[in-house]
Amino acid sequence: MPGSIRLRQDYSAPDLRRLASRSKDANQSRRLLSLAAVLDGMSRADAARIGGMDRQTLRDWVHRFNQAGPDGLFDHWSTGPASRLSDEQKAELALVVEAGPDPVVDGVVRWRRIDLQRVIKERFGVEYHERHVGRLLKKLGFSHMSARPLHPGQDAATVAAFKKNFPRALTAHIGHLPKGKPIEIWFQDEARIGQKNGIVRLWAKRGTRPRQPADQRYQNAYLFGAICPARGKGAGLALPFADTFAMQLHIDEISRHVKRGAHAVLLLDRAGWHTTEKLIVPRNMTLIFLPSRSPELNPVENVWQYLRQNWLSNRVFDTYDAIIDAACQAWNNLIDQPQTITSIGMRDWAHIGQS
Template sequence: MARAIALRSDFSATELRRLARRSKDAAQARRLLALALAAIYDGGTRSEAARIGNVTMQIVRDWVVRFNAEGPDRLTDVHRQALAAQIDRGPIPASHGVVRWRLVDLGQWLWEEFGVSVSMQTLSREVRAMGYRKLSARPKHHAQAEGAIETFKKNFPATLAGIAREQGLGLDAVEIWFADEARVGQKNSIPRRWARRGTRPCAPQDQRYASTYIFGAVCPEGGKGAALVLPFCNTAAMNLHLAEIGEMVSPGKHAVLLLDQAGWHLSGDVAVPDNITLLPLPPKCPELNVMENVWQFMRDNWLSNRVFQDHDDIVEHCCHHWNRLVDQPWRIMSIGLRDWAHRF
């Protein structure tokens, strides 16, 4: 017969009963009561614990081993609220020594703040139950003006209505387009991929520098797109792109083209077609431009993890995959529709 394992001595039966009463997890409460009510701390037997927990003696032994190693899962609502606030605030590098929270850092913070010791497995389960996941952060320009995005979204319906009045049209005759440029080259990116845990997957990466530009624009509501693949990013290229967009605007409608404030977008030499009005986005606010998400989708799924043979090969792939995108209008709608732009 296996030798009985003694329970750790820093908890009493009374403390375990109190923790069981406070627990909202039925399985956790049952484990704690099996250890406390069966009076293991008071000299009871493991068979009594197994009977009360309605489990086998081996499972009781496993509970004891886990309890000794991790202690009770004893995060209270107060702990959870403080933990959520700490996650939302993020770490202060000078104080916490890290620039992003890891489970081990949060566990250390709980110990320092409340004297609560929680295993990484339990903490992971708690954090996920609170609705948190480890996500890729959205880039934000460090010099972005406070409230610029919110102000633009709030004023957008009135701005759009003003453009429609100037054109003598109703809002239903206005198409909302987004435009931007992306550089695609031999020095390519490597996106995340599925792989077996504990491995480091490999992907091809070129070190040469041949590249080209996709001048792209989409109309999410109509599932339409217009693009040119051009060797330079300048005003002349922008004029060609604007002419291409103008051809794609539905007859009798007017396009409001949202784009960033790059020099070649707003130059005095830009030739804007009569059926297009340029609407600059606030400076340093790429989050407002749907095309950023289009580029991310194309890179992650179609253009990355490739070795392009030469400039012509890059152009061919860019043209092929842009045409592939516009052949999927539902994809453009899924990526590009925004409540602030289309559902106000």
């Protein structure tokens, strides 16, 4: 058995108890109390029990206390082995991830961990396990998330100008309204819901390959949806066609959901059934058209993504009525979550001055 170790004498038992009472670290406090008990002449076994430890652990803390004083009684957790990538290499890897893969060179359209595992090995000569690549990406500030839609023919300058000038455009469109009239910002879009459905990610045991039904039939319906993010409200219709008649039904439905005494500004894309002069726009509504090829300006695009990921994908619809029922149920589920509508739909450029 190892011999007893003499405790340093420059701290008295009252000194250690005073430090324990002032310490904000519970572990340091209980170790100080154990050492104070030792200085009072208590047996090592009884002193160890005061700090919730055994005699050998108390012996280890005596060593640390003798070397570093009370500061030696703090926990010093290991940070693990040093990273095999230098800071410069990590910065280069971050640029690679942000730039995305070259489909011709890399053979993929989005980075997977296994692809980046290969890139790290080829560029830096360091071989990581695929799971560690994921941890490394999180440390570099990356997260696995859904992307917003981007039209390949988009003019970025036009989109930026629309956001910057939106307050001016809004004022021009509603200048005829009485001063102080409450204004609601709404966004509108349509989505096809049908038998040829999508498959989305799901949790499954590692090493398995889960299967989901994938229907090859083509019967479908259209879900017309509009949201007012500031109010957490929405208005939707499930219809058989996307045309002028269907759009008229939808804007009339939106009009009924506008708060009494308020005026709705409806932002929508330039589909033919949106821009036709045959539409009769309700008196409590003004239409503002988004720039062409700019789907990311319309948060309803993200609403469709949310509905598909949660309620519409990985399913088979046997009949047209089943499609309508599923579309209506998904939309109603969203309407029951006003905070989700606000979270998905709020855009700083469109809601300046609105809560």
